[in-house]
């Protein structure tokens with residue numbers, strides 16, 4: 549039996565990186581997947597490619613900051629499948645520079661995508677999950693939401709907000725058997741991971757040498773955890789923060 553057989557999932561930011569790897573793993577495990585992204589061209593291309601894994605995949609262009617877009621995505625998913633079992637709030641952007649160089653517009657944009665996007669996703673999906681008295685929500689935070697780092701004030705604040713919001717909502721919806729967990733990747737080899745490496749002016753090899761397991765993470769390292777949290781193997785896990793960082797934050 550496949551681990552996500554019969555489940556319907558919404559995954560944001562699925563055109564590339566961690567989101568794309570997760571869409572693929574979900575399809576391999578039997579889920580119906582509606583994935584979204586603001587980048588329509590990449591989203592459509594990814595969808596065509598992943599149709600080779602399973603026909604049960606659909607792409608919708610979506611800006612996670614837009615409440616109108618969220619209402620549309622959730623109603624399309626619910627109309628098509630009659631249920632939403634999993635929400636992976638994965639879409640996010642990264643930024644790194646000294647605090648005095650940030651503008652208020654940059655602050656609002658980063659918070660809009662990384663925090664408001666997560667809030668809106670939960671707000672719109674929870675009523676559907678509540679009807680079935682079950683569901684799993686996985687929110688992408690980061691080790692930057694657990695530990696401080698220079699030049700990370702905006703990104704770290706956004707990921708810290710995701711961490712605690714996940715725990716708050718977990719407490720709010722536990723009575724309906726809906727679970728909410730945050731995940732905290734270290735540096736993962738994606739377009740964003742490349743931006744992290746160039747922000748600290750290190751090659752990926754140099755960055756890897758600072759990690760106890762001596763490698764960067766792969767998108768599949770994260771996708772495997774998300775499959776576990778989405779599946780019925782984790783039905784006693786909620787309100788927790790799961791770190792996948794090769795040991796970096798254990799120091």
Ligand SMILES: NC(=O)c1ccc[n+]([C@@H]2O[C@H](COP(=O)([O-])OP(=O)(O)OC[C@H]3O[C@@H](n4cnc5c(N)ncnc54)[C@H](O)[C@@H]3O)[C@@H](O)[C@H]2O)c1
Nearest residue numbers: 561565566586611612639640688690733735736738740741
């Ligand atoms: N890569 C890392 O090293 C790393 C580490 C820790 C946490 N994370 C988190 O994991 C998540 C995925 O990261 P990734 O490395 O795959 O990133 P990525 O940049 O490779 O991909 C992110 C995807 O989100 C999409 N996106 C951006 N803004 C959007 C919006 N407004 N609405 C909808 N989609 C939007 C992008 O088009 C892109 O396809 C992010 O939340 C990120 O903060 C990544």
